[in-house]
Amino acid sequence: MNIHEYQAKKILQSYGIKVPEGAIAYTPGEAKRGAQRVAPHGPWMMKAQIQSGARADGHFLEKKAGRKGGIRLIKHRKDIFTEAEKMLGATLVTKQTGDKGKTVSKVYVEKYYNTKQMFYAGLIINRNIPCITLLITASTTNMLELAVNEPEKILYTNLGLDDKITDEQIDKILSFLHLDKKYRSGLSDFINQMHKAFLELDAIMMEVNPVGIDEEDNLIALDAKISFDDNALYRHPDILQLHDDSEEDDSSLKAAQYGFGYYKLDGGSIGCIVNGDGVALSMADMINAYGEQMACFLNVKGGVDKDKISAGIKLIMTNPRVEGILINILGGFLRCNLVADGIIAAASEVGLNVPLVVRFEGTNKDEAKDILDSSGLPVTQAESMEEAVEKLVKIMRESD
Amino acid sequence: MSILVNKHTKILVQGITGVQASFHVQRALAMGTNIVSGVSPQRGGTKYFGVPVFNTVKEAITATKAEASVLFVPAMAVKSAVQEAVESGLKLAVTIAAGVPVRDMLEIKAMLKGSATTLIGPNTPGIITPKEACLGIFPENIHQPGNIGLVSRSSTLTYEATLEIDKAGFGQSTVIGLGDDMIIGTDFVDILKRFHEDDKTKTIVLIGKLGGMYEEIGAEFYAGLLHKKPVIAYIAGTTMPFDYKMGYAGDIITHGKITAERKRQAMRQAGMTVVENLSQISECLKTLK
Numbered sequence: 071m072n073i074h075e076y077q078a079k080k081i082l083q084s085y086g087i088k089v090p091e092g093a094i095a096y097t098p099g100e101a102k103r104g105a106q107r108v109a110p111h112g113p114w115m116m117k118a119q120i121q122s123g124a125r126a127d128g129h130f131l132e133k134k135a136g137r138k139g140g141i142r143l144i145k146h147r148k149d150i151f152t153e154a155e156k157m158l159g160a161t162l163v164t165k166q167t168g169d170k171g172k173t174v175s176k177v178y179v180e181k182y183y184n185t186k187q188m189f190y191a192g193l194i195i196n197r198n199i200p201c202i203t204l205l206i207t208a209s210t211t212n213m214l215e216l217a218v219n220e221p222e223k224i225l226y227t228n229l230g231l232d233d234k235i236t237d238e239q240i241d242k243i244l245s246f247l248h249l250d251k252k253y254r255s256g257l258s259d260f261i262n263q264m265h266k267a268f269l270e271l272d273a274i275m276m277e278v279n280p281v282g283i284d285e286e287d288n289l290i291a292l293d294a295k296i297s298f299d300d301n302a303l304y305r306h307p308d309i310l311q312l313h314d315d316s317e318e319d320d321s322s323l324k325a326a327q328y329g330f331g332y333y334k335l336d337g338g339s340i341g342c343i344v345n346g347d348g349v350a351l352s353m354a355d356m357i358n359a360y361g362e363q364m365a366c367f368l369n370v371k372g373g374v375d376k377d378k379i380s381a382g383i384k385l386i387m388t389n390p391r392v393e394g395i396l397i398n399i400l401g402g403f404l405r406c407n408l409v410a411d412g413i414i415a416a417a418s419e420v421g422l423n424v425p426l427v428v429r430f431e432g433t434n435k436d437e438a439k440d441i442l443d444s445s446g447l448p449v450t451q452a453e454s455m456e457e458a459v460e461k462l463v464k465i466m467r468e469s470d
Numbered sequence: 471m472s473i474l475v476n477k478h479t480k481i482l483v484q485g486i487t488g489v490q491a492s493f494h495v496q497r498a499l500a501m502g503t504n505i506v507s508g509v510s511p512q513r514g515g516t517k518y519f520g521v522p523v524f525n526t527v528k529e530a531i532t533a534t535k536a537e538a539s540v541l542f543v544p545a546m547a548v549k550s551a552v553q554e555a556v557e558s559g560l561k562l563a564v565t566i567a568a569g570v571p572v573r574d575m576l577e578i579k580a581m582l583k584g585s586a587t588t589l590i591g592p593n594t595p596g597i598i599t600p601k602e603a604c605l606g607i608f609p610e611n612i613h614q615p616g617n618i619g620l621v622s623r624s625s626t627l628t629y630e631a632t633l634e635i636d637k638a639g640f641g642q643s644t645v646i647g648l649g650d651d652m653i654i655g656t657d658f659v660d661i662l663k664r665f666h667e668d669d670k671t672k673t674i675v676l677i678g679k680l681g682g683m684y685e686e687i688g689a690e691f692y693a694g695l696l697h698k699k700p701v702i703a704y705i706a707g708t709t710m711p712f713d714y715k716m717g718y719a720g721d722i723i724t725h726g727k728i729t730a731e732r733k734r735q736a737m738r739q740a741g742m743t744v745v746e747n748l749s750q751i752s753e754c755l756k757t758l759k
Contacts, residue, residue, distance in 0.1 A: 195572055197682050200579055200653045231576055272573050301545060302571035347650060348624020348679045351706035352748055355730075358709045359747065371568060400629040402595050403490065403566075403607040432609025432629055455630060456749045 071298045073312045074119045076178045078294035082278070085267040087260060088290045092180040094119070101154035101179050105147070109181035113145045116153055116179050118162050120172040121317045123295070124212070128164035131171055135160035140174070143182065150179070175316065183290055185282035189247050191261065192277040193229075193268045202229045202268065204261060206243050210280040231269065234262050252287070260289045271309060272302035300326075321366075321385050328378040331369040332385065338363030340462065341392035343383060345370050345404045349455075353398060356456060360463045365391045372403040379412030380419075387420050394466045395426045398455050401433035410441035417447055425465040426450070429458040471670040472644040473619070473661070474562055474588070475538060477602035482507040482536035482560075484527065484543055484551050486518050490607075491542035495519060498604040506534040509554075527558045538562035540596060540605035545569040548592055552578050556587045564605045568593035568650065575653040582655065589655025594647035595625045606647070616641020618755070619665040621658060622677035623648045623684060627706060630748050631677050638755035643671040648684075658688030666699055673700045673758060675751060676742070678733060680707030685733040693740035701742040702754050705730045708746075 073081075079089040093104025105114050118125055118140035125140035140162045144153055154177055163171035189208050196203040204227040209216055216223055225246045227239050240258045244251060260281065268276050275297040282292045303310045318326075325332035331347070340357055342364055344350045350367040357364050366389055368382050386395055399409050413428070429452040430438045442449050450465065452458035475481070485491055486508025496519055499505055507522050507530040514525035524530040527539070539560050543551045545567045555563040570578075570592045582589055590597055596606015600613035612632050618640045622628040628647045635642055646661055648654050658676065665671045678685035685705060692701060708730040734744045745754055 195576075195652065197652050198684075198687070200576060202576075231573075231580065269573065272571055274572055299572045301569040302573060304546065305571075344626065346624060346626030348622075348677070348706050349626040349630070351624075351679055351709075352627055352630070354709045355706060356747065364709070400609060400626045402609045402625070402629065403494075431633065432612065454633075454749070456747070 071300055071303060071309075071313055072121045072317070073296055073298075073309070074121060074314065075117060075294055076119060077312045078296040079291060081267060081271070081296065082264070082291050082294055085263045087263050088288055089294070090115070090180040090183055090290060090292065092178050094176055094178055095154060096158070096176050098151045098154040098158065101177055102151045105144075105150045105179045108179060112147060113143055113182040114150065114179055115182050116142045116144055116150070116157070116177050118157055118174040119176045119178050120162055120167070120174055121314070122162075122164045122166040122172060124164045124166060125162065128162050128167070128171075130157070131161040131163060140164070154179075172317070183282055183284050183292065185284055185290075185292070187247075187249070187283045188280035188292070190277070190279045191264065191281050192275070192279070193264055193273070194275050196228065199228060202231075202265070203227065204229055204235070204265075206246060208247055213277075213279070229265060234258075235265070253283070253289070256287070256289050271296075271306060272299045273297065274299045321389065324385055325368060325382060328381055330371060330378075330382050332366065333369075334366045335364055338365035339391060339393040339466070340364050341386040341389055341395045342367040343370060343386055343395070343397045343399075344368070345372070345399055345401070349398060349400065353396065353455060353459065356459045357396075357463075360459050362463050362466070365389065370404065370409070376408050376411045376415065379409055380415035383412055383416035384420050387416060387422070387424075392424060394424050394462050396458055396462050397426065397428045398458055399429070400431045401435065403433075405434045406430040406432060406438035407434040407441060410438040413442065413449070414445050414447065422447060425462060425469065427452055427458045427462040427465070429453065429455060471668050472599040472602065473664040473668050473671070474590075474644060474646070475597055475599050475603040475605060477502060477504060477599075479538050479603055480504055480506045480534060480536045481603065481605060482509060482527070482530045482534065482539045483521070484509045484539050484541045484555070485547075486510050486521065486523060486542070487513055488542050492519075494542070494607050495521070497610065501604050502601065503603045503605070506536050527554045527560070531558055531560070536560070538605065539564070541565040541567070543567065545571070545592070549574040549578055552589060553581060556581050556585045559586050561586055561588065563587055563589050563655075564594065564596045565589065565591040565655070566594060566596060566607055570651060572652055575651070578655070579653065588660070590646060591649040591651075591655055593625070593651040594649035594654075595628055597644060597646050598642075599644045600642055608645070612636065613645065614641030615643075617643055617670050617672040619643045619668070619671040619674045620645040620677075621648065621661045621665070621674065622646070623650070623654075623658075624677055624679050624706060625650055627677045627679070627704075627748070631675055631704070631751060634748060634751035635675060635755065638752040640755055643668060652682075654684075657684050659691040662688060662692055662701075666695060666697070671699065673702065673755070675755075676701055676703040676737075678703065678705045678737075680705070680730055680733075686736045689733075689736040689740035689742065692742060698741055700758065701737075702751055703734075703737045703742045703744050704748055704751060705733045705737070705744070
């Protein structure tokens with residue numbers, strides 16, 4: 071689960087990390103009052119609160135929002151109201167949002183800090199070791215491009231669960247960033263507090279990009295991003311409350327409610343229902359080999375409730391891009407007959423307007439096949455994954 | 471022979487009285503699995519499908535000499551259940567549940583270091599040595615005893631690959647699902663090593679997928695083996711653009727190198743036979759006959 075910048079900053083602040091004074095605003099009037107509260111004199115920063123990186127380099131779809139990106143420096147008091155008016159309700163497109171962009175429903179107004187130097191600090195789960203890895207780089211632009219093209223510009227430091235960062239590690243970071251030794255204790259506090267918050271709150275990623283050093287040599291989190299482990303949210307009801315439904319695709323949201331995974335791809339026309347991510351990946355490959363593309367897949371995992379499965383199937387059936395549906399279930403934990411019942415329930419509710427090919431294997435497969443056969447639904451059954459893909463593609467092409 | 475479990479392995483079931491456990495324990499017993507005891511706090515002293523139930527793992531081991539355990543406990547209880555297994559010195563623990571918090575897994579990995587326990591999972595169908603022992607949730611009637619070792623990082627593709635082995639007219643020595651989660655107990659290296667030490671296993675089928683670098687690490691280990699058994703490998707996820715589960719963070723760690731094609735390259739270079747499509751596994755096996 072992701073949260074907004076202003077929420078992440080509040081969390082970091084509660085761990086003793088310095089963040090700029092800020093106020094959240096849903097209206098231009100609130101922005102104006104908020105700005106006055108956080109700093110009597112400008113300049114201020116105004117930041118669109120959508121869950122996406124690269125907001126500064128983004129652009130708005132609407133003309134009224136002006137040409138600037140989603141993060142704006144405001145020098146004069148009189149401009150606060152008008153800039154907030156421009157951004158609020160407009161659609162911000164960034165490298166990460168896709169062409170449709172995201173609607174800005176709130177802005178964060180902050181006191182502007184003059185900085186002598188800035189750098190990136192991030193904590194992520196390193197599954198290969200496994201451990202938590204601290205990433206440090208002097209560059210504050212695109213981390214992914216940096217990791218791919220110039221990995222030597224990132225310093226990777228592996229942290230254990232209980233360890234605080236050692237003096238040796240801190241010295242290495244200081245020299246990597248060409249920072250004076252006087253920052254040693256400030257930097258080590260900053261990182262230790264990030265690490266503590268990361269562990270205590272079950273985060274899986276935490277980025278402060280950038281960390282700024284102000285004129286009084288304070289380290290300040292000028293931007294913050296935190297992703298939490300969905301599987302651990304039951305331990306953090308307060309964080310769960312920070313969830314912003316408007317940030318998520320409706321289908322993903324609904325799927326998550328049922329304990330399923332929903333993943334949408336760019337383009338494609340075939341919707342798939344599977345029990346397992348590996349099978350989904352493999353099916354996407356096979357569909358590709360037959361000259362078509364997967365539009366989305368729903369992973370019903372070990373779902374054992376017929377009604378939930380029916381709700382999940384409806385999600386796929388009602389996706390307008392889907393011109394054919396493939397259901398491939400290899401029952402182990404999951405029993406095929408429950409899926410068959412779910413298909414019938416879903417079809418009777420939303421209708422079955424596109425070709426459907428089903429392949430059952432494993433636990434209770436014969437029972438499941440009989441259920442579908444006697445349902446009278448126009449369902450094609452297949453014996454293997456490849457046969458299912460082949461059959462569906464053929465039916466789709468014939469009906470074109 | 472087989473690896474990790476056979477018909478003599480004394481098995482205990484942690485969380486034996488749960489609904490899902492009941493279904494799968496009955497099936498495992500019917501297959502002949504040597505389940506000697508179960509653990510369920512506060513149910514000690516009772517019997518479940520004829521299996522004596524104890525309050526703790528230690529009590530179960532003392533009374534029944536259990537050596538390996540399968541955990542049918544929910545994700546949030548996995549950490550403490552694994553801890554019990556590790557502290558009791560069980561040589562094998564297989565944990566089925568999906569959705570174990572990452573932090574719990576980091577703690578579990580630290581516990582496993584230097585312990586006697588091999589952990590398989592979480593989020594795995596488990597381990598099966600056909601007609602001998604089943605610790606997990608495998609579909610019925612698709613496994614045949616034989617000499618192909620199967621190890622997979624994707625639960626459902628494990629079943630697909632099993633069917634491919636059947637189709638080629640072979641059977642399995644042991645089938646192992648490593649688990650679908652971000653952090654798993656055991657990786658390809660340990661299992662490849664065991665299959666190479668097992669006389670019965672003649673050929674190994676390896677199923678990998680996008681995400682992490684488990685396949686690359688396995689390939690590196692295989693490349694260094696003096697006597698190699700043939701490995702047929704399949705990697706799912708060619709058409710996915712990136713590590714979709716870990717996304718950005720995963721790509722930063724591996725410098726964006728996690729593509730299925732790169733995994734395949736590493737495996738080919740190590741000397742494995744890489745197939746492009748699952749259904750080529752059976753064709754490939756047939757040529758070995």
